[in-house]
Amino acid sequence: MNRRPGTRTLALKKAPAVRSYAAVVGKKEGEGPLKHGFDSISEDSYFGEESWEKAESHMLRQCFSLACDKADLAPSSLGCVFAGDLLNQCVSSSFALRDSGIPYLGLYGACSTMAESLGLAALALEGGFAETVCAMTGSHFCSAERQYRFPLEYGGQRTPSSQWTVTGAGAVILGSGGSRLHVTHFTPGCIVDAGITDPSAMGAAMAPAALDTLRAHFADTGRGPGDYDAIFTGDLGALGHDLLESLFAREGVALGPRYMDCGVLIYDLAAQKVNAGGSGCGCSASVLCGHILPGMERGVWKRVLFAATGALMSPTSAMQGESIPGICHALAIERED
């Protein structure tokens, strides 16, 4: 038991190791600033399938296979997979893994799923419930757009605060050793609802949740932003990034240039016309696996705080006038020398 009373951060004594990871993205993401880090870039938005939903599933399956290959692991040897996605009933994950024969624990954490799945995977290892566990998620621009917004053919206008759903997937395999990268802390998120009702302002809806979780993480661990070489939020976008910075500044905490957002990093915002940046489960997942973890391996950062954010709303809840609850799960990932 490593959780102090009144805290919510779990310090992981065994510090599960990152055995392998993989990132698969679409064409647009493959033209962005992080293009050199992804394992695979598909020129075809259908990934060879006949629908965007099947394409999303295909992308996840490919990403899962790549992660297993890179860990030199037979998929069937995995203890379990934690996975989820944005599609109704999370079908891209379940169809991606339906032939795997691996215990499957489906999650719904909206765009926070990479951190939620990785946190639960880390706990499964910490508890000794498995030897190797996979955490995975992804999203697809076309399937998300038609499910959450408008038919693609409609060509709807986009507000300046809107974000572009990343076509991308990330998978991480954790094990008990065999890597210098370790998950050392998991701070699960509480739902925070600041009353935002505009589904085109997800950054504003999720920033208060990121504030809540990061504040808890700092308080629980006795660490501050300066103890991390880099802090990444999931997909707050440019507006949400600045908002979180302001919210912390009000409390006298300077996040500084070490603070970055995956949704800002993955695209050249102006040139790629993505307004406030990237979003979707696949945003933080592909940036984690295609940029952050490779960067840590290369020694760019030694200690990273990864805080994926999610908006727990649906088109129906928005149409019924509900505000948008946010959540943020955070993980400390550290490199041993």
Add this chain to the structure above:
Amino acid sequence: MNRRPGTRTLALKKAPAVRSYAAVVGKKEGEGPLKHGFDSISEDSYFGEESWEKAESHMLRQCFSLACDKADLAPSSLGCVFAGDLLNQCVSSSFALRDSGIPYLGLYGACSTMAESLGLAALALEGGFAETVCAMTGSHFCSAERQYRFPLEYGGQRTPSSQWTVTGAGAVILGSGGSRLHVTHFTPGCIVDAGITDPSAMGAAMAPAALDTLRAHFADTGRGPGDYDAIFTGDLGALGHDLLESLFAREGVALGPRYMDCGVLIYDLAAQKVNAGGSGCGCSASVLCGHILPGMERGVWKRVLFAATGALMSPTSAMQGESIPGICHALAIERED
């Protein structure tokens, strides 16, 4: 580490205790054979709210409060909540808990969610990650019907194999003691797809997954059906129940009368015109909390195997011609004398 190589059942040495549980259901369920076990029966299908989605959320919130009350616990003292539901983006769970201030881990396991959430809650305790954890899920006939099938006003015909989505919720709070009921084993499910494509034949789609998980449970533990006083599947309904019995019979295993299905138990099938029986996340959840656990406390059963089943499809996947993958997570719950 209590998982033997090549097995998937986790034997829980600490055997987390069932601190409390609550079941809230709708009018129809409150007129069925299990009516005396539920904590609350709503005569109003709207639960005082203005939409069925908000009603579902209200029901979950009520159920969560009841479970906390019965455990004499302040909700804020819970280590975390594992919850999910059938609505797109699982909004009934997230809106039910948005003001709770409790770490929230969202799940999507379709109708298997009661077992998935309870299994993960048990692991959180077994691993020492929390002192008390809540597992919760529910479903609502009206919100499910219009999301998955037809507008209610349409009055669509129902096939004989179709099932009736239960309006009901169940919440279980696990802790380290304070009860004679303990979760002793968790067998997580693998996805099993038998190629069924008829969304009105969920029992047939899910029975092979139940076979797979129960078979694994028996092999891993060295136990057979005879070692349990009762075995409950989640919501296979009358057809799925008989199918699972036949599938086991083919392998020379007689489940016998100890084998029951929550979807068969919750309604008087003929009199209540529910065709093959109940379904939905709320089916196994409300039967667990309104019938099985109270029965165990009264001494009706001492050792129970609870195996909730889920169909991991969506209306979109069905329309795209995909078959229906099933999953089943199982838990052994035992009473100490």
